[in-house]
Amino acid sequence: MKRLTPVLMVSDLPASLAFWHEQLGFELKGTVPVDPQGPPDGPLGFAMLQYGAVEMMLQSLDSVRLDVPDLIGDDVPAMDGIGLFVEVDGPLDPWLSKIEGCEVLVPRRQTFYGADEIGVRTPDGATLMLASFGEGEAAGGDSPQEE
Numbered sequence: 001m002k003r004l005t006p007v008l009m010v011s012d013l014p015a016s017l018a019f020w021h022e023q024l025g026f027e028l029k030g031t032v033p034v035d036p037q038g039p040p041d042g043p044l045g046f047a048m049l050q051y052g053a054v055e056m057m058l059q060s061l062d063s064v065r066l067d068v069p070d071l072i073g074d075d076v077p078a079m080d081g082i083g084l085f086v087e088v089d090g091p092l093d094p095w096l097s098k099i100e101g102c103e104v105l106v107p108r109r110q111t112f113y114g115a116d117e118i119g120v121r122t123p124d125g126a127t128l129m130l131a132s133f134g135e136g137e138a139a140g141g142d143s144p145q146e147e
Helices: 013-023 062-066 094-100
Strands: 007-010 025-033 044-051 052-060 083-088 104-110 117-123 127-132
Touching: 007 013, 007 062, 013 025, 013 044, 013 052, 044 062, 052 062, 062 094, 094 117, 094 127
Parallel strands: 007 052, 083 127
Antiparallel strands: 025 044, 044 052, 104 117, 117 127
């Protein structure tokens, strides 16, 4: 295998893009309208995002139904069963302001495997765990440690 890129099927693509692109800072690499055969300025159906080496894609349910209708049919996929674990560069602290306003599912904690992490709910209900294995302020307000 070479790479794993999650494709999240989302019910509200503009809200998801606001979270991943505008709030978290993922670069928008490209978009496709819901109907690629329709007008290029039609409703957005698909977005490719990247932050460093991390890639992900967002696809609206309307786009999935048009592209591969048997994939989901009339169902709305349950995103609460999806968990994304993202290791961030450096300390976790700079990310805390980026997730302000998100529902915290896993309060900031120090794990047995050495991560300073926090888990929040994305706009479509998935769990996003942000984890740092670098130096930074520890949960509970401890000072940064020196190497």
